[in-house]
Each structure stands twice: as C-alpha cells, then as structure tokens.
Amino acid sequence: MAKQDSTSINLEALSERIGADKAPGTAPKWDFSPDDCATFDIRIGRDGTWYHQGGPIRRKNMCKLFSTVLRRSKDGRYFLITPVEKGEISVDDAPFTAVEIIVDGHGRDQTLTFRTNLDHLVVADASHPIRVSEDLETGEPSPYILVRDELEALILRPQFYQLVEIAEEFDINGKTTLGVWSAGHFFELGAA
Incomplete structure (x- = not known):
C-alpha cells in the first residue's frame, strides 16, 4: 500500500x-x-x-x-x-534528552543512571551504551545513551560536563582516551 x-x-x-x-x-x-x-x-x-x-x-x-x-x-x-x-x-536529533545523571560509586565500580526528559531511567551498561558523535565541520561532540530499541537520548551539555568531570584516562590499543565507567564497562568520551 x-x-x-x-x-x-x-x-x-x-x-x-x-x-x-x-x-x-x-x-x-x-x-x-x-x-x-x-x-x-x-x-x-x-x-x-x-x-x-x-x-x-x-x-x-x-x-x-x-x-x-x-x-x-x-x-x-x-x-x-x-x-x-x-x-x-x-x-531533529534524538527522541529523548538526558537531563540528569545519578552517579553511584567511583571508578570501575561506579554506576551511571540517566534520567530522560520523559523520566525514563537508564543505567549505562552493555545494553545501554554511551557514544559520542563528533560534528565533522565544527568538531563539536554530541553524546548519546541508548534508551531502548534503537532510541537514544542526547546527553545535554551540563550532563556531558558532569561526565567529563568524573572521566578517567584509559589506554585502549595504545591510545589514551578519556571516558567513564558504568556497570563494569568503559565508555569513551574522546581523546585525552
């Protein structure tokens, strides 16, 4: 049809x-x-x-x-x-926005729980990864977390800065990156 x-x-x-x-x-x-x-x-x-x-x-x-x-x-x-x-x-971009991050624990043992603008709670883990896309022209990062079924939340700038504050350097294949741990997984935010 x-x-x-x-x-x-x-x-x-x-x-x-x-x-x-x-x-x-x-x-x-x-x-x-x-x-x-x-x-x-x-x-x-x-x-x-x-x-x-x-x-x-x-x-x-x-x-x-x-x-x-x-x-x-x-x-x-x-x-x-x-x-x-x-x-x-x-x-326009992602159907949800991440408006709050609840940090429980520290370093490799921490868990990051995101609250969306529609009050969904999502723990960053293997099933709900954090990814950062970079604008090719401006270099501006756009961070996201997978909420469900290919639907992502754009992590708003204040929450992204919160992630950067708790980020750690980690060596991946000889390259030092900056990222955060949650639920036993390391999520890259960008180059260190």
Missing part, C-alpha cells in the same frame, strides 16, 4: 487509544511496514520538546504515553505505532 498523505490527528483520541492498548510499563511491539504509514504533524525538537502542528505539546504525560509507542526503523525514520494508527514523525 502506498504511503498516505499527511494526516491531521486528534492527540486526545490517539492518546486514549494508546492508553487502552498498553499495559503499564510495557513497550508493545507491533509489526508495521513504513511504506504503509501516514505522516503525523508531530516533531521532536533537539531539546526534547514534542510539537504538534507547530506548537509545543504541553502535557508531559501525553508525551510520555506517545514515547511508549515510538519506534525507529532500520533506515533511521521515526514512527508512532499503535494497533489502530501508524504514522511517521520527525525527530
């Missing part, structure tokens, strides 16, 4: 359908074909703000609910997927 044109959606109605089909604390997995989806006028800004028809969605609980049905396709596109409706949305 061909991709549908942009769809005007009623956020309240969509929210009710999601809530009716979702058990608390679950992230349902519905099969879908990206080519068989509408385009919703929803955008997630680089700062984590959700927008509908150009205006911010002010109800955090609605954004939290929508985030439970957010999916990323293999080609990097983002979709809201419910049993009833499927629609592509636009995401």
